[in-house]
Amino acid sequence: DRIGIEEAVLAQPKSVGQIAAIIADAMAEDRRLLLTRLQPDQHQALPAAQRAALDYCAMSYTAMLGARPSPRDMPRIAVVSAGTSDSGPATEAQRVLAYSGISATMIADVGVAGLWRLLSHQDSLQRMQVVIVCAGMDAALPSVVAGLVPGMVIAVPTSVGYGVAAGGRAALDAALASCAPGVLVTNIDNGYGAACAALRFANAAGGFT
Amino acid sequence: DRIGIEEAVLAQPKSVGQIAAIIADAMAEDRRLLLTRLQPDQHQALPAAQRAALDYCAMSYTAMLGARPSPRDMPRIAVVSAGTSDSGPATEAQRVLAYSGISATMIADVGVAGLWRLLSHQDSLQRMQVVIVCAGMDAALPSVVAGLVPGMVIAVPTSVGYGVAAGGRAALDAALASCAPGVLVTNIDNGYGAACAALRFANAAGGFT
Amino acid sequence: DRIGIEEAVLAQPKSVGQIAAIIADAMAEDRRLLLTRLQPDQHQALPAAQRAALDYCAMSYTAMLGARPSPRDMPRIAVVSAGTSDSGPATEAQRVLAYSGISATMIADVGVAGLWRLLSHQDSLQRMQVVIVCAGMDAALPSVVAGLVPGMVIAVPTSVGYGVAAGGRAALDAALASCAPGVLVTNIDNGYGAACAALRFANAAGGFT
Amino acid sequence: DRIGIEEAVLAQPKSVGQIAAIIADAMAEDRRLLLTRLQPDQHQALPAAQRAALDYCAMSYTAMLGARPSPRDMPRIAVVSAGTSDSGPATEAQRVLAYSGISATMIADVGVAGLWRLLSHQDSLQRMQVVIVCAGMDAALPSVVAGLVPGMVIAVPTSVGYGVAAGGRAALDAALASCAPGVLVTNIDNGYGAACAALRFANAAGGFT
Amino acid sequence: DRIGIEEAVLAQPKSVGQIAAIIADAMAEDRRLLLTRLQPDQHQALPAAQRAALDYCAMSYTAMLGARPSPRDMPRIAVVSAGTSDSGPATEAQRVLAYSGISATMIADVGVAGLWRLLSHQDSLQRMQVVIVCAGMDAALPSVVAGLVPGMVIAVPTSVGYGVAAGGRAALDAALASCAPGVLVTNIDNGYGAACAALRFANAAGGFT
Amino acid sequence: DRIGIEEAVLAQPKSVGQIAAIIADAMAEDRRLLLTRLQPDQHQALPAAQRAALDYCAMSYTAMLGARPSPRDMPRIAVVSAGTSDSGPATEAQRVLAYSGISATMIADVGVAGLWRLLSHQDSLQRMQVVIVCAGMDAALPSVVAGLVPGMVIAVPTSVGYGVAAGGRAALDAALASCAPGVLVTNIDNGYGAACAALRFANAAGGFT
Amino acid sequence: DRIGIEEAVLAQPKSVGQIAAIIADAMAEDRRLLLTRLQPDQHQALPAAQRAALDYCAMSYTAMLGARPSPRDMPRIAVVSAGTSDSGPATEAQRVLAYSGISATMIADVGVAGLWRLLSHQDSLQRMQVVIVCAGMDAALPSVVAGLVPGMVIAVPTSVGYGVAAGGRAALDAALASCAPGVLVTNIDNGYGAACAALRFANAAGGFT
Amino acid sequence: DRIGIEEAVLAQPKSVGQIAAIIADAMAEDRRLLLTRLQPDQHQALPAAQRAALDYCAMSYTAMLGARPSPRDMPRIAVVSAGTSDSGPATEAQRVLAYSGISATMIADVGVAGLWRLLSHQDSLQRMQVVIVCAGMDAALPSVVAGLVPGMVIAVPTSVGYGVAAGGRAALDAALASCAPGVLVTNIDNGYGAACAALRFANAAGGFT
Ligand SMILES: Nc1ncnc2c1ncn2[C@@H]1O[C@H](COP(=O)(O)O)[C@@H](O)[C@H]1O
Ligand SMILES: Nc1ncnc2c1ncn2[C@@H]1O[C@H](COP(=O)(O)O)[C@@H](O)[C@H]1O
Ligand SMILES: Nc1ncnc2c1ncn2[C@@H]1O[C@H](COP(=O)(O)O)[C@@H](O)[C@H]1O
Ligand SMILES: Nc1ncnc2c1ncn2[C@@H]1O[C@H](COP(=O)(O)O)[C@@H](O)[C@H]1O
Ligand SMILES: [Mg+2]
Ligand SMILES: [Mg+2]
Ligand SMILES: [Mg+2]
Ligand SMILES: [Mg+2]
Ligand SMILES: [Mg+2]
Ligand SMILES: [Mg+2]
Ligand SMILES: [Mg+2]
Ligand SMILES: [Mg+2]
Known part of the structure; x- marks a missing residue:
């Protein structure tokens, strides 16, 4: 937080013991805490008192401890996703923003194979300061969105898919190109990173005042 | 031609001597001939009489020998390309079709970063039986086109680009996904293959009559 | 279906709850539904009433809801597979076609290491308008088939295999080359995509009449 | 420019004839023009009159036509580079910003193997709204910078290097991770893209007023 | 041990029967033994008597049999790690050194995104003869450490991570570049190899006396 | 030659000076010599006297010095190639065998897209003890040949091709799978290695007598 | 068996039902049968009567049905392996040869990091007509063996390992290079293929008499 | 040199103008200078006075300016190479050491396909404190050397080779595994890095006294 962005705890590679200790410290010191990539079985194995204190979301693998600031609409941020399968990282981005008090607009299931779905949101999108676009497979959505809006466009390639799409490298390369x-x-599936970048936007657009 | 598709000569990996011998044979027997991927320096090194007899196109690296059938509009085939850089394979497809007497509709520079360019051709595209889509970089165009048209969509990923796009693997994977x-x-840059597939369509749609 | 091809539901990345909701909607509205890549454990976890209503195939991971059109033999489509291991995508293609009322000819276990097996089907294959070829490992079969038939050839590389064949990239590259x-x-294992392309063929060969 | 960002011409894959025609059009219509990745031999082959009209920079392969807006310091943007070898993309970013009237602060040769070089610029960096970081090889610099500053951090991985660093994939993956x-x-070497993103920042931070 | 380095047993790919036989032999002959990559379920399946005799560490997957030499501080070796996730290979290196009687200094959680954490250990690090640096993700830490210390720097890239970091190739390439x-x-996650190299250092620095 | 196989000189990575010195030594000692991958410009730069003494073949990049044993037909070895583009490695294999006194049967241009070409050689191929199969692109030929013959089948994947075939990895993987x-x-393009393996066959089939 | 090599059944990708049907057929017709890559859980799920009739080996995942020919020592074939971890493919090769009546010499645990182990078998190896070398990790063993023996050398790269060795691509590339x-x-782990190649050697060395 | 290792100038990615300026500075200040990867055409394009002052080696692409310390044999360092093709990086390592006053023992052309060549140097190698092993292709040499010597072993994978060996990734992975x-x-071809690591050894073994 020396730079105005609170570090989250990356839970997945940690043992349940390590995670519980981190949560216990925070609870003892009455600190807020954000955990990412906390797997359902890790969550399930935590002490009941910790589970009760945590706001856990199984779709995005995020957990929050402590009060949340009342949400505000500024800066104007949208999280757009192409298909049902991209809702994990999209929700991760949404909740990381919420943890910092920013309420993002969610626009789901607007993949480019049915253009009219995206175009019906065009006006709303053009008013956004930051648009986070979550897309797997061919990741065509960021290109189309970026052609429509003047604000910042942050692509989050997602890993769901099969064949050449499995793991998300195809989506990543399409977004980069x-x-x-x-x-x-x-990085692939990094909704957390996209939200942190949006927080940097908020820092910078505010002029560090 | 046992299957109704004349084999072309893949010139690039052959020596000039080998190419000249193949052309000489065809000229002696008064046969038509189609060469693909004939590089400018290979073309330049051919005997003057052969150069005079060939219809060579440096943009698509194709050369044709012999009379061309008068072009017809059926089946209805369009060759769509995203950017100037995709014009090589697009022109290759066009000329291979022309060699078989099919006149394709060319639609260029309709990359998805400026959707209105593509949408202005929507009516024409929806009447096509086969749409060949040449696109490099993120190759988002085939997905958008396939969402708009009922006919066959054949994607030709192209190799021009830099960074993750260099060589065309990113475009290929995006098209496959x-x-x-x-x-x-x-295959990447294979306008010839797309045209041959369109000829197979003509064979099959005609019911082999 | 704006383009004459009904969208299927890609089940694998969805939660059981999401899938059940989609099926419930369709049942409520008396709509037909096609699901692909529905894993056995996902299927098993659906409500019994939904399981009873679905026609599920564990080999191809497909499920259908609602009446099926009476099958017809036109256009003439064959689904050819190289080995026992390719029967998943081959059956997926067959069932997606059946869902649209097309009865395809199935030709199995004709890998090129025993050429006589394939050659015994040569006459039948040469009458086909579209031949879908499912092959893993070295994917030599599409090349041999395409040398024998005048109709359209659609290769579906499959993922089964070990060593360099694992995941299907070797088969994919061989088919592309x-x-x-x-x-x-x-894409690898995309029997659904091959069937959809065959439906596009049917659209286009019918002249959109 | 429908979205407030003028499209540049990607010169490298175009023929000299195509490039000259684009420049001629702009000169005839008295329009400004920005070309990227214009190779020295392409530049050299342009008509003398065009060469005289262009402001060409061989280090960044950029060329500009027409008057430049007088430079301003807002938003506050720095372009940081790790080594001499990263100066190509760094200069590209600088000049694309200059073309839009933004004067960026350049900080060069601050690779992390000699931390004191970077730390001596710490105060200046912490005041920046956007920091563009160009780094190849192990691309450790973006991580260190992002730990020091509250503003936006945009990493441009560069392609110079040998062995595992050749082509820039190692730097790209390090930046993403x-x-x-x-x-x-x-994308690798995409100083243009980083500058465009900074222009999107300017759009968005200005609130589209 | 012909070269002064005792070979360890790589347990993971072996069956429990094979591992138990190796341990039984060592116990019968009263020999010391070091096992690496012994998975918890493998360990759990060993005979109780063997489990009682083994000093097993589930974090590093190492097991030791027999008395350990009393630890000494020479040569001066530090094991540095970037994040919690790198503690597996770091502990593996520490224990392999301990097995040979060398007590290494452990410095954990000093990733470069928070430079001050590393810099607070600068004096200690500069006195080390060998610094083993375990880092995953972008593996920026070895570069920063090597810029600070005159001694040997051995990077152990780690495999924990997701997206482009999964498996450790990104960290490996960053360390090499x-x-x-x-x-x-x-090799990735090879704390054992780093410790063996440090033992070679001890051999060589001692002049083989 | 301790193992009955004379080592060849791999010329390509050597300087002309190094190559000339090796040839001079052989000439001085009146020894035979085989060079592989000697590029035309390297050959051209050798002293005239050396050029006169060498039997050089630009298609296979091989050069031989000294008398050749009179050719014999045993063991019965065929070198089969799929297309004109595979003639480089095929000729390399042929000449390396010739250098050891074995006259191989050459069968060219029998790619599987035109099966009848290969089948017309079926009887001859079935009598061969070793069949070396050179094929690029999809490398379907080794699989088909191995289904037809009882003898040894050695696949030499070749590198000519474009898109996914460029460099030969697709052909290699297909042959392995x-x-x-x-x-x-x-290895890709390693006609020399295939010939050496055939010489090992000759050694072994002869029972080392 | 048209070519003198009985086809094995590749069990792993088949369902238990499919495998049981194939075995039932063979038992009904009193035919011998060889199955490869039959996983323990697949084996366990077969009918008890089939399990009783099969000779199953869990280390090599092979199963045989029917009488085995009495083993003979000709041709002289050795199966060499580098480490304990390579015993799976080594045993697979041994058993496939045994199924055809050939008794191979097994030489295990002779990795090159302890050269003396290999060198102690040098005389035996030099008498072999075919040496099958199974090695993973750096796969240095085939190169060293091939420098010592005049007979055929067949490398089987193995997949066991971690980091860059995981999956066997590193071992494969080392063997090819x-x-x-x-x-x-x-192919990686293909002990079956190596044994079949040795059977082709037996065919060919016998002169097809 | 804050850490006792003088930074070299990586010349290849720099323009001739940039290189000349760096040399001019050093000459003006009478400083020593080491340049690596200085290509022959870059060297040729330098001012004659600079060329006269430089000690340039075209085989290793290194150049040195200024007096060299008189060479000493301590620490005892050997540079071993597998084939003629590895002499570039081997010589680079030798000259970088020489620049720091260390005279290394050179042992060339001892690839493992002819083990006796390496074994004849066994005694000498076993006395070395550091052995730098340069090897391309299958890079089997470091493994064999490390099995023979008690000192430090530093592998430098080299890039020369074709097919799977091209670029050096196969050699790199073999060395890591x-x-x-x-x-x-x-890193691949990084003889400079190996020499710098040997200088770190000298620092550390000397105890920083
Ligand atoms: N989902 C995530 N993706 C990437 N980085 C993360 C994620 N969650 C937390 N982090 C970062 O990882 C670091 C925490 O690592 P650790 O100390 O191992 O918990 C912090 O720098 C976080 O900002
Ligand atoms: N097996 C499949 N492979 C590829 N695409 C599929 C498959 N099944 C369904 N789809 C497509 O995936 C999209 C449905 O995604 P979703 O909205 O997430 O269910 C539709 O466009 C379908 O046409
Ligand atoms: N372990 C194996 N590796 C490679 N190919 C195998 C293996 N086992 C059997 N085969 C081959 O796979 C084919 C059998 O495939 P299937 O008809 O699916 O059983 C035959 O051609 C066998 O020669
Ligand atoms: N051949 C080389 N390989 C790797 N790094 C090198 C090489 N030569 C010089 N360097 C390093 O590259 C940096 C010099 O980069 P530059 O400032 O661009 O000259 C210094 O840190 C050197 O230690
Ligand atoms: Mg959808
Ligand atoms: Mg354009
Ligand atoms: Mg079969
Ligand atoms: Mg520098
Ligand atoms: Mg931390
Ligand atoms: Mg041909
Ligand atoms: Mg062992
Ligand atoms: Mg040699």
């Missing part, structure tokens, strides 16, 4: 100018990209 | 149903794909 | 002209390729 | 929260990434 | 001179690298 | 039992494989 | 002349290679 | 304990690895 986007034919639209100024698309920025995070 | 397309979120639109029924997109078929050729 | 086919030495036979006009072979088109889908 | 950064252990610092909120680092965003462009 | 380090911009700091004289960084040496082991 | 062959669905026919007992296909053995060399 | 072997600096020793005439090393031939199979 | 070495079955011998304690092999350390540098």
Whole structure:
């Protein structure tokens, strides 16, 4: 938080014991805490008192401890996703923003194979300061979105898929090679990173005042 | 031609001597001939008489020998390309079709970063029986096209680009992972293959009559 | 279905709850439904009433809801597979076609290491308008088939195998690099995509009448 | 420019004839023009009159036509580079920003193997709204910078290097996997893309007023 | 041990029967034994008497049989790790050294995104003869350490991570491409190899006396 | 030659000076010499006297010095190639065998897209003790050949091709994943290695008598 | 068996039902049968009567049905392996040979890090007509063996290992790039393929008499 | 040199103008200078006075300016190489050491396909404190050497080769996956890095006195 962004705890590679100790410390010191990639079986294995204190979301593998700031709509941020399968990282981004008091607009299931679905949101999207676009498979969505809006576009490639799409490298490369100018990209499935970048936007747009 | 598709000569890996011998044979027997991937320096090194007899196109690296059938509009085939850089394979497809007497509709520079360009051709595209889509970089175009048209969609990923796009693997994987149903794909830069597939369509749609 | 191809539901990445909701909607509205990549354990976890209503096939991971059109033999489509291991995607293609009322000819276990097996089907294959070829490992079959038939050839590389064949990239690359002209390729294991392309063929060959 | 970002011309894959025609059009219509990845031999082959009209930079392969807006310091943007070898993309970013009237602060040769070089710029960096970080090889610099500053961090992985670093994939993956929260990434060597993203920041921070 | 380095037993790919037989032999002959990558379920399946005799560590998957030499501080070796997730290989290195009687200094959780954490250990690190650096993700730590210390730097890339970091290839390539001179690298997660190299250092620095 | 196989000189990575020195030594000692991958420009730069003494073949990049044993037909070895583009490695194999006094049967241009070409050689192939099969692109030929013959089958994947075939990895993987039992494989373009393996066959079949 | 090599059944990708049907057929017709890659859980799920009739080996995942020919020592074949971890494919090769009546010499645990172990078998190895070398990790063993023996050398790269060795691609590439002349290679873990190639050797060395 | 290792100038990615300026500075200040990867055409393009002052070696692409310390034999370092093709990085390592006053023992052309060549140097190698092993292709040499010597073993994988060996990734992976304990690895062709690591050894073994 020396830079205005609270570090989250990356839970997945940690043992349940390690995670419980981190939570216990925070509870003892009455600190807020954000955990990412906390797997359902890890969550299930935590002490009951910790589970009761945590706000856990199994779709995004995130957990939060402590009060949340009342949400505000500024800066204007949208989280757009192409298909049902991209809802994990999209929700991760949404909740990380919520943890910092920002309420993002969610726009789901607007993959480019049915353009009219995306175009019906065009006006709303053009008013956004930051648009986070979660897309797997061919990740065509960030390119189309970036051609429509003047704000920042952050692509989160997702890993769901099979064949050449499995693991998300195809989606990642498509996002990096986007034919639209100024698309920025995070690691595969890194909704957390996209949200942190949006927090940096908030820092910077506020002029550090 | 046992299957109704004349084999072309893949010139690039052959020596000039080998190519000249193949052309000489065809000229002696008064046969038509189609050469693909004939590099400018290979073409330049051929005997003057052969150069005079060939219809060579440096953009698509194709050369044709002999009379061309008068072009017809059926089946209805379009060759769509995303950017200037995709014009090589697009022109290759066009000329291979022309060699078989089919006049394709060319639609260029309709990359998805500026959707209105593509949408202005929507009516024409929806009447096509086969749409060949040449696209490099993120190859988002085949997915968008396939969402708009009922006919066959053949994606030709192209190799121009830098970074993760260099060589065309990113475009290939994006085309294969397309979120639109029924997109078929050729090897990178294989406009010839796409045209041959369209000829197979003509064979099959004609019912082999 | 704006383009004459009904969208299927890609079940594998969805939660059982999401899938059940989609099926419930369709049942409530008396709509037909096609699900692909529905894993046995996902299927098993659905409500009994939904399981009873679904026609599920564990080999191809497909499920259908609602009446099926009476099957017809036109257009003439064959689904050819190289080995026992390719029967998953082959059956997926067959059932997606059946869902649209097309009865395909199935030709199995004709890998090129025993050429006589394939050659015994040569006459039948040459009458087909579309031949879908499912093959893993070295995926030599599409090249041999495409040398024998005048119709459309759609290769579906399959993922079964070990060592360099594991995951299907070797089969995919072999199909894309086919030495036979006009072979088109889908993503690995994408029998659904091949069937959709065949439906596009039916659309286009019918002239959109 | 429908979205407030002028499209640049990607010159490298185009023929000299195509490039000259584009420049001629712009000169005839008295329009400004930005070309990227214009190779020295392409530049050299342009008509003398065009060469005289262009402001060409061989280090960044960029060329500009027309008057440049007088530079301003807002938003506050720094372009940081790790080694001499990263100066190509760094200069590309600088000049694309200059073309839009933004004067960026350049900080060069601050690779992490000599930390004191970077730390001496710490105060200046912490005041920046956007920091573009160009780094090849192990691309450790974006992670270190992002740990020091509250503003936006855009990593441009560069391609110079040998062995595992050749082509820039190692640098790209390191940037994407950064252990610092909120680092965003462009395609390899894409200084243009980073600058466009900074222009999107300017759009968005200005609130589209 | 012909070369002064006792071979360890790589347990993971062996059956429990094979491992138990090796341990039984050592116990019968009253020999010491070091096992690496012994998975918890393998350990659990060993005979109780063997389990009682073994000093097993589930974090590093190592087991030791027999008396350990009393630990000494020479040569001066540090094991540095970037994050909690790197503690597996770090502990493996520590225990392999301990098995040979060398007590290494452990410095954990000093990833470069928070430079001050590393810099607070700078004096200690500069006195070390060998610094083993365990880091995953972007593996920026070895480069920064190597810029600070005059002794040997051995990077152990780790495999924990997701997206492009999964499996450790990104960390490996970053370590190999380090911009700091004289960084040496082991296979991914190979804390054992790093410790053996440190033992070779001890051999060599002692002049084989 | 301790093992009955004379080592060849791999010329390509050597300087002309190094190559000339090796040839001079052999000439001085009146020894025979075989050079592989000697590029035309390297050959051209050798002293005229050396060039006169060498039997050089630009298609296979091989050069031989000294008398050749009179050729014999035993063991019975065929070198089969799929296309014109595979003639480089095929000729390399032929000449390396000739250098050891074995006259191989050459069968060219029998790619599987035109099966009848291969089948017309079936009787001859079935009598062979070793069949070396050179094939690029999809490398379907080794699988088909191995289904037809009882003798040894050695696949030499070749590198000519574009897109996914460029460099030969697709052909290599297809050959390794062959669905026919007992296909053995060399490095890409390694006609020399295939010939050496055939010499090992001759050694072994002769019983080392 | 048209080519003198009985096809094995590749069990792993088949369902238990499919496998049981194949075995039932063979038992009904009193035919011998060889199954490869039959997993323990697949084996366990077979009908008890079939399990009783099968000779199953869990280390090599092979099963045989029917009488085995009495073993003979000709041709002289050795199966060499580098480490305990390579015993799976080594045993697979041994048993496939045994199924055809050939008794191979097994030489285990002779990895090159302890050269003396290999060198103690040098005389025996030099008398072999075929040496099958199973090695994972760095796969240095085939190169060293091929430098010592005049007979055929068949490398079987194995998949056991971690980091860059995981999956066997590193071992495969090392075997293909072997600096020793005439090393031939199979797919990763393909002991079956190596044995079939040795049977082809037996066919060919026997002159097909 | 804050850490006792003088930074070299990596010349290849720099323009001739940049290199000349760096040399001019050093000459003006009478400083010593080491340049690596200075290509022959870059060297040729330098001012004649600079060329006269430089000690340039075209085989290793290194150049040195200024007096060299008189060479000493301590620490005892050997540079071993497998084939003629590895002499570039081997010589680079030798000259970087020489620049720091260390005279290394050179042992060339001892690839493992002819074991007796290496074994004849066994005594000498076993006395070395550091052995730098340069090897391309299958890179089997580091494993064999590490099994023979008690000192530090640093593998430098080299890039020369074709097919799977091209670029050096196969050699790199083999070195990393070495079955011998304690092999350390540098980037491909990084003889400079290996020499710097040896200088770190000298620092550390000297106890920083
Ligand atoms: N989902 C995530 N993806 C990437 N980085 C994360 C994620 N969650 C937490 N982090 C970062 O990982 C670091 C925490 O690592 P650790 O100390 O191992 O918990 C912090 O720098 C976090 O900002
Ligand atoms: N097996 C499949 N392979 C590829 N695409 C599929 C498959 N099944 C369904 N789809 C497509 O995936 C999309 C449905 O995604 P979703 O909305 O997540 O169910 C539709 O466009 C379908 O056409
Ligand atoms: N372990 C194996 N590795 C490679 N090919 C095998 C293996 N076992 C059997 N085969 C081959 O796979 C084919 C059998 O496939 P299937 O008809 O699916 O049983 C035959 O051609 C066998 O020669
Ligand atoms: N051949 C080389 N391989 C790797 N790093 C090198 C090489 N030569 C010089 N360096 C390092 O590269 C940096 C010099 O980069 P530069 O400032 O661009 O000259 C220094 O840290 C050197 O230690
Ligand atoms: Mg959907
Ligand atoms: Mg354009
Ligand atoms: Mg079969
Ligand atoms: Mg520098
Ligand atoms: Mg931490
Ligand atoms: Mg041909
Ligand atoms: Mg062992
Ligand atoms: Mg040699």
